Amino acid sequence: MSELEQYRALFVAESRENHENLVKNLLVLEKGVDQNAIDEIFRSIHTLKGASASMGFSNMERLCHKMEDVFQLIRNGNAEMSKDLGNILLTCTDLLEGMLDEIENGGDSSSKNPEKQIQALHLWLENHGGGGAEKRPSSPDASVVDGDGSTTAMEATGTEYLIRIAVSPESAMKDVRALIALQNLEALGTILSVVPSSEMIDEGKFDGTIELCVASDAGEEALRAAASGTEIAAVEITPAARTGSARIRPEETDKKGADADRKATTTPEKVREIKNLRVDISQLDHIMNLVEDLVINRGRLKQIAEQHKIKEMDEAITMVERSVSDLQNLMMTIRMIPLSHIFNRLPRVVRDVAQHDNKEVDFIIEGGETELDRSVMDGLNDPLLHLIRNAVNHGIELPEIREKAGKPRKGSVKLSAHRDRDNVIIELTDDGAGINMEKVRKKAIEKGLITAEAAAALTEDEAIDLLFQPGFSTADTITDISGRGVGLDVVRRSIEALKGTIKVETALGKGSRFELLLPPTMAIVDVMIVRANGKRLAIPISSIVEVANFRRDTIHRIGKGEAALLRDEALQILWLDDMVDRSDRPEILIVVQYQKRKCCIPVDAVEGKQEVVVKPLSRFIGTTRGITGVTILGDGEVVPVLDVNTIR
Amino acid sequence: MAKVLIVDDSVFMRTVIRDVLQKDPTITVVGTAANGIEALEKIHTLQPDLITLDIEMPKMNGLELLQNLRDVQPGPKVLMLSSLTSKDAEMTEKAIRLGADDFMLKPRDIPHVRDIADEMTAKIRHLVTLVVPPGHNQPVDRPARPAARRVVLIGSSAGGPPMLDSVLGNLPSDLPASVVITQHMPVGFTASLAARFERIANMPVKETENGDLLETGRILVSKAGFHTIVSMAIMENGTRTGKIVHARTPPLHGVRPAVDKTFESAAQVFGKSTVSVILSGMGNDAGEGAYAIKQAGGVSIACEEKDCLVYGMVRSALSRNAVDLVLPLEKIPGAIEQAVLHMEEEHV
Numbered sequence: 004m005s006e007l008e009q010y011r012a013l014f015v016a017e018s019r020e021n022h023e024n025l026v027k028n029l030l031v032l033e034k035g036v037d038q039n040a041i042d043e044i045f046r047s048i049h050t051l052k053g054a055s056a057s058m059g060f061s062n063m064e065r066l067c068h069k070m071e072d073v074f075q076l077i078r079n080g081n082a083e084m085s086k087d088l089g090n091i092l093l094t095c096t097d098l099l100e101g102m103l104d105e106i107e108n109g110g111d112s113s114s115k116n117p118e119k120q121i122q123a124l125h126l127w128l129e130n131h132g133g134g135g136a137e138k139r140p141s142s143p144d145a146s147v148v149d150g151d152g153s154t155t156a157m158e159a160t161g162t163e164y165l166i167r168i169a170v171s172p173e174s175a176m177k178d179v180r181a182l183i184a185l186q187n188l189e190a191l192g193t194i195l196s197v198v199p200s201s202e203m204i205d206e207g208k209f210d211g212t213i214e215l216c217v218a219s220d221a222g223e224e225a226l227r228a229a230a231s232g233t234e235i236a237a238v239e240i241t242p243a244a245r246t247g248s249a250r251i252r253p254e255e256t257d258k259k260g261a262d263a264d265r266k267a268t269t270t271p272e273k274v275r276e277i278k279n280l281r282v283d284i285s286q287l288d289h290i291m292n293l294v295e296d297l298v299i300n301r302g303r304l305k306q307i308a309e310q311h312k313i314k315e316m317d318e319a320i321t322m323v324e325r326s327v328s329d330l331q332n333l334m335m336t337i338r339m340i341p342l343s344h345i346f347n348r349l350p351r352v353v354r355d356v357a358q359h360d361n362k363e364v365d366f367i368i369e370g371g372e373t374e375l376d377r378s379v380m381d382g383l384n385d386p387l388l389h390l391i392r393n394a395v396n397h398g399i400e401l402p403e404i405r406e407k408a409g410k411p412r413k414g415s416v417k418l419s420a421h422r423d424r425d426n427v428i429i430e431l432t433d434d435g436a437g438i439n440m441e442k443v444r445k446k447a448i449e450k451g452l453i454t455a456e457a458a459a460a461l462t463e464d465e466a467i468d469l470l471f472q473p474g475f476s477t478a479d480t481i482t483d484i485s486g487r488g489v490g491l492d493v494v495r496r497s498i499e500a501l502k503g504t505i506k507v508e509t510a511l512g513k514g515s516r517f518e519l520l521l522p523p524t525m526a527i528v529d530v531m532i533v534r535a536n537g538k539r540l541a542i543p544i545s546s547i548v549e550v551a552n553f554r555r556d557t558i559h560r561i562g563k564g565e566a567a568l569l570r571d572e573a574l575q576i577l578w579l580d581d582m583v584d585r586s587d588r589p590e591i592l593i594v595v596q597y598q599k600r601k602c603c604i605p606v607d608a609v610e611g612k613q614e615v616v617v618k619p620l621s622r623f624i625g626t627t628r629g630i631t632g633v634t635i636l637g638d639g640e641v642v643p644v645l646d647v648n649t650i651r
Numbered sequence: 652m653a654k655v656l657i658v659d660d661s662v663f664m665r666t667v668i669r670d671v672l673q674k675d676p677t678i679t680v681v682g683t684a685a686n687g688i689e690a691l692e693k694i695h696t697l698q699p700d701l702i703t704l705d706i707e708m709p710k711m712n713g714l715e716l717l718q719n720l721r722d723v724q725p726g727p728k729v730l731m732l733s734s735l736t737s738k739d740a741e742m743t744e745k746a747i748r749l750g751a752d753d754f755m756l757k758p759r760d761i762p763h764v765r766d767i768a769d770e771m772t773a774k775i776r777h778l779v780t781l782v783v784p785p786g787h788n789q790p791v792d793r794p795a796r797p798a799a800r801r802v803v804l805i806g807s808s809a810g811g812p813p814m815l816d817s818v819l820g821n822l823p824s825d826l827p828a829s830v831v832i833t834q835h836m837p838v839g840f841t842a843s844l845a846a847r848f849e850r851i852a853n854m855p856v857k858e859t860e861n862g863d864l865l866e867t868g869r870i871l872v873s874k875a876g877f878h879t880i881v882s883m884a885i886m887e888n889g890t891r892t893g894k895i896v897h898a899r900t901p902p903l904h905g906v907r908p909a910v911d912k913t914f915e916s917a918a919q920v921f922g923k924s925t926v927s928v929i930l931s932g933m934g935n936d937a938g939e940g941a942y943a944i945k946q947a948g949g950v951s952i953a954c955e956e957k958d959c960l961v962y963g964m965v966r967s968a969l970s971r972n973a974v975d976l977v978l979p980l981e982k983i984p985g986a987i988e989q990a991v992l993h994m995e996e997e998h999v
Contacts, residue, residue, distance in 0.1 A: 010667060017663045042709075049707045050661045053734045056759045057667055075738055179885065187882035190916055191898055221880075221898030228861040228896045229882050372662065421680075422673070 014058055015107045021047040022103060026096050032084050041084075045074045051099070059111070063102045066117035069124040070095055082131040091127065095120045161192060161218040163243035164226060169212045171236035178204050180234050181213050187229035192219025216243060284377065287338060294327075294334050295616040299635045301327050302613075335376070335524055342420050342429070343371030345384050349391055353416060356395040363402050363413040364395055370420035375427055376524035382501045383429075383521070386494040390431050390517055391418070393491075398435030398515055408512065410434065422523070429519040438509040440466050450475065467507050471495045499648050502528075502543075502631070504597070528617050530634070530644060533593060533606040535579050536586035539642045541615060541634055542593060542604070546647040549594040553605050567592060567603055575602040577650055582629070582643070595647045604645075617644050653779040656699035656727065657683040658690040658716070660708040667758050668703060668732070668771075675772040687711025691719055694727055700779045701728040704751065706742045714742065717749040728752045728778045730771075733840070740839025747846045752778050753812065754843055770809055773960055777813035796866035798892035799829030801924040801991055802881070804917055806910030806940065808835040808932025810960025812844065814980055815930065819852040819870065821984035826854070828926070828991045829865035829893075831879065833913045835906045835932065838876040845872040863895040871895065873908040881917035893920045904936040910964070914940025923948030926990045928983060929968055931959035938967030945973045950990040952976045952983060 025047045028040040052067035070092065076082040098120055102112035168184050170177045181204055188194060197215040199208055219226060223240055230238045301324055308316045346368050353366040375383070399405075399414035406412055416433045444458040447469045453461075461469075469475060473492040498505045503521035522528075522545070530541035531550075549569075557568040558576070566573040574594060578585060589605035615634040620627060629650035630643050655678055659665050665683045672678045681697045684690035686708045694702065706713040713731065720726045731746045731754035733739040743754045753774060758767055803826070807815060811834050822830070836844060842858045848870065849856040856870040857863075859879055863871060873879035877897035884894040903909035910929075914937065918925055927944045929937045931954065941951045951974050953965040958980040968974050978986055 009670075010663065013663050013666055017661060046660070046707055046709060049734070050664075053757055054661060054663045056734065057664070057757060059759065071738075183883050183885060187896070190880060190882060190919065191896065191900070219900075221878075221896075221900045224861050225877075225880070225896050225898040228894070229880070231862065232884050232894070233887055422669075 010058065011106065011109075014054055015103060018051055018054060018103055018106075021051050022096065022099055025051075025099075026093075029089060029092055029096065033086075033089055036084065041074065041078050045071070045078050048074060055112070058106075060102070060106060061113075062115055062117050063099065063106075063112040066095060066098065066102075066120060069121045069128075072128060073124055076128070076131060088127055091120065091123045095124070161220045163195065163216060163218045164223070165214070165216055165241050165243050166226065166230060167212060167214050167237075167239040168230050168235060169237040171234045172211060174211075174234040177211055177234075178207065178209050180232065181209060184230045184232060184235060185213070185215070188215070188217055188219075188226065191221040191225055191229055192217050287334075287377075291334055291338065294331055295618075297327050298331060298614075298616055302636060303639065338377045339374040339523070340377055340380055341371060342373050342375060342380070342427075345380060345387065346371045346418065346420075349387070349418065352388060352391060353395055356392055357399075360396060361401065362395060362399050364399055365413050365415045367415065367417040368419070369417070373420040373422055373427055374523065375521065379501050379503075379521055379524065382497055383519075386497040386519075387429070387431075389491075389494050391416070394431060394433040394435070394515070394517075398433040398437075400436050427521045427523050429521065430516060431519075432514060432516040434514040437511040437513055437515055438467075438470070438507070439511060440509075443467075443469055447472070447475065467509070470507065471505075502648075504648070528615060528644070529612065530615050531593070531612055532610040532636070532642070533591075533604075534608045534610060535589075535604075535606040536583040537607075538583045539610070539636070539640060540579070540583070540606070541613075541642050541644040542595065542647070543631075543644065544612065546595045546597065547593055548596045548601065550609065551592045551594060551603075553589045553592045567605075569594070569603070572601070577602050577604050579604065579606075597648050615644070653678045653701060653775055654681045654697065654699045655679065655775060656681055656690065656693055656697060656702045658685075658687070658702050658708070658713070659683070659705040659732070660685050661705075664705070664732075664757065671758060671768040671771055672775070674768065675776075678772060678775055685709075687713065687716035687719070690716055691723075694720070694723060699727045701730060701775055703730045703732050704746075705732055705757075706739060706746070714746060714749060717746055717751055721750060728781070730754065730774060730778060732757045740837075740843065743840060744843040744846055747843050752781070753847060754840070756837065756840075769960060773810060774813055777816070781816065796868050798884075798886050798890050799865040799867045799869075800890070800892065800921075801828035801867075801926070801994055802865060802893060802917055802921045803828050803830045803926045803928065803987055803991065804914055804940075804944075805830065805832045805834075805928045805930065806914065806932070806937045806964065807833075807930035808906070808910075808934065808936065808961070808964060810931030811835075812847075814954065814958065815848065816851050817980060818928070818930070818984050818987070819848055819854075819856075821981075822853060822987065824853040824868065826988060826991060827867055829867055830854070830870040831859075831865070831873065831881070831895075831913060831917070832870065833873040833879060833908050833910045835908070835910075835936070836875045841872050841875045848872065859895045859897070861895065861897040865893040865895070873913060876907060878903070878912040879908050880912060881920050883920045891920075893917060904934050906934070906936060910937040911940040915943040918943040918947040918949060921947075921949070924994050925949030926987055926994075927951045928987060929953045929965050929974075930980075931961050932964035933961045934963050935967035937964040938971050938973065941968035941973035942971045945975075950975050950994075952978060952986055952990070954983060955979045 025044055028043045028047070031037050031040040032044075048067050048071045052064055052071055055063040055067060073088070073092070077084055098115055098117055102115045105112055105114060166188070168181065170180045174180055182201060185194070185197065185201060195216040195218055197213060199213060203209065204213070217226065226240055227238055301320070304320050304323070308320050349368070350366050353364055357364040394416050399416065400408070402412040405414060414433065414435055416431070418429070418431050420427060420429045440463065443466055444461070447453045448455050448458050452469065452472050452475065471491045475492065495505050498519055498521070501521055503519055506518040506520070507515060508518075509515040529544040531544055531547060533540050533542060551569055553567075559566055559568065559573070561573070565576045565578075567576050569592070586605065586607055589607060591606050591609055592603045593606055594601060594603045613636070615636070617632040617634055619632045620630065629646055631646040633641050633643050635641055655672055657665050657668050657672075657680060659668065669680050669683065672680050681699050682693050684693050688711045690702065691711075693699075704713045704716065711719070717729065720729070729751040731743050731751045733743045733754055734757050747754065755771060755774060756767070758771075805815065805818065815832060815834065834841070834844060845856050845858040852870055854868050854870050856872060859871045859874045864884060865871070865881070874897065878900050880896040880898050881893040882896050884892050886892060898912070900912070901907075903911055914927055918940075925944050925947060926949060927941055929941060929952070941953075944951050951968065953968055953974045953976070955977055956962045956965070959965060965974070965977075969977075976986055
């Protein structure tokens with residue numbers, strides 16, 4: 004069910020668009036032939052059909068299917084649009100709209116019976132030779148396509164046939180030929196009578212023709228194929244006396260009827276109900292808080308039920324649990340908004356910066372439909388703005404310089420977003436100058452961030468990291484566009500505050516690429532509950548890469564700190580001394596990773612995995628490195644949630 | 652990791668397909684394109700291993716894109732996603748002839764999308780690893796194909812086509828038997844299936860027609876919408892063989908063609924010169940058929956569970972105690988050949 008719901012909104016939105024396009028172009032066609040409009044209509048119907056099939060809305064699918072058949076003929080030039088057809092099609096679009104309304108309200112279009120419209124289209128198709136144009140004769144495959152249940156009465160009951168088989172007179176073994184034909188027919192149905200009988204044939208009383216009556220549902224061609232063969236001169240098949248199961252022709256739905264229908268559906272004038280409400284975001288936040296409380300209390304109830312082993316309560320809690328998770332999911336989706344909300348403002352920013360700097364920039368946006376939680380979105384705006392300004396301001400070169408470097412005058416900045424499993428990835432790439440790492444090193448030394456010796460020893464990744472140090476700016480002059488005393492350090496901090504990460508790749512002269520990895524929502528997190536020195540802690544699963552045994556003989560002292568050796572990899576150990584004091588019997592190592600840096604946390608025991616609501620720490624506690632917030636477990640204990648990104 | 656580009660003009664479809672594919676850890680969706688022109692650009696920049704391709708699109712449709720892709724070397728593998736219409740079936744066949752590697756139906760009925768999700772991801776994994784050396788697998792058509800006296804019947808459903816690829820690709824061109832494949836498929840799409848197998852198999856492949864004779868060295872694919880009944884035929888020279896009869900008898904187990912119908916009727920005609928093979932498939936079609944073949948003295952082979960996407964059809968045969976050999980997929984072509992050759996000894 005949830006799978007279906009997940010797509011319902013998208014389905015309705017796209018289908019409404021296609022429906023509007025359909026109506027618009029039908030009206031264009033009323034004014035005269037327009038191939039473009041015909042193509043548009045065809046595509047719209049085709050998409051409507053495909054999408055409704057995917058959603059399993061069979062009534063809508065069947066209607067669209069017929070409409071597509073009609074337009075197939077028109078598009079190929081095998082039939083022309085007429086006023087009557089236009090009217091039929093418009094009643095169809097009215098019905099489609101009704102179906103979409105129903106679907107939007109959670110239905111599946113099953114209460115809207117499209118039979119009348121389908122019949123009208125069918126009639127039109129038959130009159131225009133479309134009924135069999137793309138189908139092989141006598142294979143009503145439309146009925147098969149529409150679902151095997153609707154096969155006509157003709158083939159469902161065994162129809163009786165009179166068959167006359169004549170073996171060619173030259174045949175040397177007439178009896179064998181006849182017996183094989185008989186045997187083949189027997190496999191396809193019931194032989195009611197045969198003259199001469201097979202016994203008589205066996206006895207040689209056979210003059211070359213047999214007549215038989217067969218009841219079979221295999222169809223005439225099948226019978227013919229089974230009876231024919233080498234040295235069979237002729238096979239005559241006639242349906243036996245009317246069995247009364249002849250297909251009932253649909254009553255002619257005449258054009259006047261269709262007109263009348265259209266009038267009936269258009270009056271009274273439809274009043275579209277109000278489907279969308281504007282809600283104050285603070286109210287939504289409040290509801291979210293209540294849902295979080297519910298989640299916590301659900302955990303508490305579950306624990307009580309487990310302790311006391313009350314069966315009825317278990318069942319009741321399971322029901323509550325289901326509603327709570329539905330509610331939780333619903334709240335999550337309500338809070339999701341497409342990135343286009345902030346993306347759409349950016350082209351203007353790019354244009355302004357480019358104009359100011361006399362640069363020429365092509366700005367491409369992709370994946371604006373990717374959704375993020377509102378709270379994540381709020382925090383994303385400023386860092387993104389900063390990065391984009393940077394890209395144009397520092398990244399893209401002046402047109403003349405670009406031409407000298409053999410690049411097109413116009414630089415390109417591309418912003419794209421996509422969902423990758425549990426994360427949303429936003430990429431910003433430019434084909435500008437890239438970041439000069441030598442310059443970065445020099446600057447860092449100048450600014451006293453690092454000594455010359457240390458700078459020389461830095462790896463590429465570590466050098467890139469310098470960019471994110473507070474008080475670092477690579478631009479030669481501070482401009483009023485991107486240099487405002489805030490550097491990439493602020494960007495990184497903002498992204499980390501959203502539980503995201505930022506990564507930079509750069510190639511000198513070719514451009515840079517910033518990748519932001521963000522959780523689509525912040526409120527509910529999967530954590531591992533661990534115990535260290537008797538105290539419980541929660542570690543987000545997303546940052547855990549491995550859980551290993553703690554072995555004292557693998558611990559080595561390196562410089563000021565300690566490291567554990569795990570499969571030839573030295574991992575810095577983070578003792579949680581400041582938080583819970585040194586544990587005297589650590590048994591397990593939790594290996595965590597932040598970007599490319601791995602380290603490990605020794606704990607006493609792992610208690611389990613849980614979905615928890617992370618509550619931020621109150622502001623008067625201030626920022627605490629290593630802790631993102633707290634969560635309240637089912638038994639009421641308040642447990643800190645570690646933040647691997649900032650732990651030192 | 653298989654890099655996939657999704658080409659479809661509907662945002663809705665792109666979303667559904669992307670969600671389906673992203674659940675598989677071995678597949679990365681590297682991008683989406685709304686029409687052929689966009690797709691060409693993205694194929695160039697993103698170098699996907701495979702594209703899923705819609706037929707109807709504005710600006711440049713799926714067939715036009717395929718034509719353009721002929722110049723791209725090495726191009727991505729192409730999986731056509733078609734809707735269930737006779738028109739699309741026809742276009743799909745054209746697409747296969749233009750070089751598309753495989754096809755399947757677009758996701759229908761989201762509540763049950765998981766059923767097809769597995770099939771789609773399995774198909775993609777199969778396709779990206781499938782190597783068909785150009786020019787290598789030209790089917791060898793014999794100058795004269797004698798009437799078959801031995802028959803190999805293969806029955807499959809969901810998950811069958813990739814397995815059929817590997818079975819047919821490994822059957823020798825001089826297999827002294829006729830092969831009849833009954834794969835559950837919507838009406839109209841079996842011609843595409845046959846066209847696709849033609850590229851992989853070492854023997855000529857064709858969709859069945861009413862009255863087709865079973866010939867040695869030829870593969871027939873049961874046409875959907877009918878039951879493929881094998882009835883008896885006697886040649887001028889007195890040789891007995893089988894011929895195809897398309898029966899419009901109501902669907903059996905909800906399908907038409909039903910494997911049971913083909914297996915049972917062929918067992919009547921070919922008796923102990925019948926080899927049946929059951930591959931992946933849902934439901935219990937094939938159980939009765941395999942039993943009939945056992946009763947007639949034929950050999951019945953089934954594929955191991957680990958190689959089947961769905962084990963229902965094999966299980967239905969096993970439960971009737973109607974299977975001689977349960978083998979991993981890669982051993983099946985060899986076993987078919989052995990069974991057919993062994994029969995010859997018995998016969999002569």
